[in-house]
Amino acid sequence: MSKSDVILKIYTILLLGIIYVPIGVLIVFSFNNSRNRAVFTGFTLENYYRLLADERVWSSFYNSIWVAIVVTIASVFFAILLSYAVTRYDFKGKDILDMLLLIPIIIPEIVEALTLLLFFIIIGIPLSPWTIIIGHIAFDISFAYLVIKARMAGYDPQYEEAARTLGADELKTFFRVTLPILLPGIIAASLIAFVESYDDFIKSYFTRPGGFSTLPVHIWSMASRRGVTVDLNALATIVVIIAIFFAYIRIKMERWM
Amino acid sequence: MSRLEEERKPFHIKILDRIRASKLLKIIVLLAPASIFLAIFFFSPFIIALMYSFNMFKQVVYTYVFVPRISLEYYIRLLDFPGIFVTMQRSFYYAIVTVILTLLLSYPAAYYIGFKLDPKYKSTAVLLFIIPFWVNFLLRTYSMKFVLHDEGLVNTLLMTLGLIKEPIRFLGTDLAVIIVMAYDYMFLMFLPLYGVLEKLDKELLEAAATLGASPYKTFLKVTLPLSSPGIIAGSLLVFIPAVGEFIIPMLVGGVNTTTLGTLIYSFFITVRGEAGWGIGSAAGLIYIIFIMVLSYLYIKLVGAEVQFG
Known part of the structure; x- marks a missing residue:
């Protein structure tokens, strides 16, 4: 190993360490007994007790979960139909469709959110949890589509042809052959769609009705106050642990696929 | 039948x-x-x-x-808005500095992991790099408040080492916004860089060395040009969200860190009403058109790169 390689190695290890520091600090301060200072004054579990007794945290957590479940089911359903059409049939405008489906991922979310809000106002649809769900589905279709299409394009259509030869009609073939083969892709897509919705802040914030908050919206209302409040740290610690759990499942999934 | x-x-x-x-x-x-x-x-x-x-x-x-x-x-009222040009300028300044910072910070690591590291450890190293970025964006940003606070980690460290006497005031300044943007967006630069560097043919470097090029020269003449698609992709991936960012300037910035994003946010959420939405959507559309032009240039540029390689 040359000298420059050693320097590179040390640098990489340092960088990998430093990017964990802010999150580590966040967790450490969730046990701080001083409520609004960035100095560690003593260990306490008080912040967690207060958090778990907070009605708003629970309701926003519950909202995030059910919104994400509805969003996931709808967007994965749409994505399965789309991927099936794109990988099994030839038609005009396929490339354009493929490109159009990338747009919801590329467009900055703030613009997506404001145009959707304006749309609801002009059309006269009152804001409700369903307006949030609609907004989330609009970008989640693309995420789910990319994953499921990749899985669909990656396996041999001969399995389907064999089933057809043996006398199964197209619907039966789809449910008995295609869907089981697609399952890992569908699970991976569901996981990504769920996390994207559960984690979303901008679209939820713009298209939510007054008084309705998801977890990220609640986090924002706490984080955008001046200074620091350790109340949020306890919540953050739990959310971070959930995020790492999701990350772990995602890695397992990738190995499995 | x-x-x-x-x-x-x-x-x-x-x-x-x-x-x-x-x-x-x-x-x-x-x-x-x-x-x-x-x-x-x-x-x-x-x-x-x-x-x-x-x-x-x-x-x-x-x-x-x-x-x-x-x-x-609405477009005229947007352009008449006090401080609009300073705000636009600031958004560009933040985004460009963030691109440069993330590039400088992640290139050496992407180079080391993609090029020098034993292939056995590559995927683990990449994973270690991206795990922090799976944590909710708001929380990642909020966590930086603790690091940059007057009594926070950086100031405590610098004071203990005796490098400074008075704490440096980060929060509310341009510096804080830029540091946090670089932290939050680094993985968007790292991934395409790693993708390109990992696939780079090592024999080309050996060829350059055989022909008498110094490692420094090999890097400048071979590695760097060949990794330019990754640099361009990463720069675009960082620049697009950075130029319209509103969460970071609002959380760690102050009155002097308004950006295009915070402006759109305040028109839509704070001002509201016909005027707020009108001016806000005018600003949003200008942002979108700008991004489309950039993406088009990117396709042109990288398309040319692909043919070249």
Whole structure:
């Protein structure tokens, strides 16, 4: 190993360490007994007790979960139909469709959110949890589509042809052959769609009705106050642990696929 | 099947049969749900926003009606907004500095992991790099408040080492916004860089060395040009969200860190009403057009790169 390689190695290890520091600090301060200072004054579990007794945290957590479940089911359903059409049939405008489906991922979310809000106002649809769900589905279709299409394009259509030869009609073939083969892709897509919705802040914030908050919206209302409040740290610690759990499942999934 | 039997079939079965028989109908049935959904709830809102920004809707009591007129009022009011040019300039400044910082910070690591590290450890190293970025964006940003606070980690460290006497005031300044943007967006630069460097043919470097090039020269003349698609992709991936960022300037910035993003946010959320939404959507559309131009240039540039390689 040359000298420059050693320097590179040390640098990489340092960088990998430093990017964990802010999150580590966040967790450490969730046990701080001083409520609004960035100095560690003593260990306490008080912040967690207060958090778990907070009605708003629970309701926003519950909202995030059910919104994400509805969003996931709808967007994965749409994505399965789309991927099936794109990988099994030839038609005009396929490339354009493929490109159009990338747009919801590329467009900055703030613009997506404001145009959707304006749309609801002009059309006269009152804001409700369903307006949030609609907004989330609009970008989640693309995420789910990319994953499921990749899985669909990656396996041999001969399995389907064999089933057809043996006398199964197209619907039966789809449910008995295609869907089981697609399952890992569908699970991976569901996981990504769920996390994207559960984690979303901008679209939820713009298209939510007054008084309705998801977890990220609640986090924002706490984080955008001046200074620091350790109340949020306890919540953050739990959310971070959930995020790492999701990350772990995602890695397992990738190995499995 | 006799003709009679065919006619006796219930209506919905007839429709299903028709769909089964025609390939075109099948494709339509498969594509329709998502296409209709996205047409209504993704693409048409952009058209509505465009029309709104040109003042083509009028509020009548609680509803909005279409008025056939085109007025640049909202765009003019946006350009008349006090400090608008400073704000735009600041957004660009933040985004460009963030791109440069993330590039400088992640290139050596992407180079080491993609190029020098034992292939056995590569995927683990990449994973270690991206795990922090799976944590919610708001929380990642909020966590930096603790690091940059007057009594925070950085100031405590610098004071303990005796490098400074008074704490450096980070929060509320440009510096804080830039540091946090670099932290939050680094992985968007790292991933494409790693992708390119990992695939780079090592024999090319050996060839350069055999021909007498110094490692320094090999890097400048071979590695760096060949990794430029990654640099361009990463720069774009960082620049697009960075130039419209509103969460970071609002959380760690102050009164002097308004950006294009915070402006759009305040028009829509704080000002509200016809004027707020009109001016806000004018700003949003300018942002979108700018991004489309950039993406187009990117496709042109990288397309040329691919042919070159």
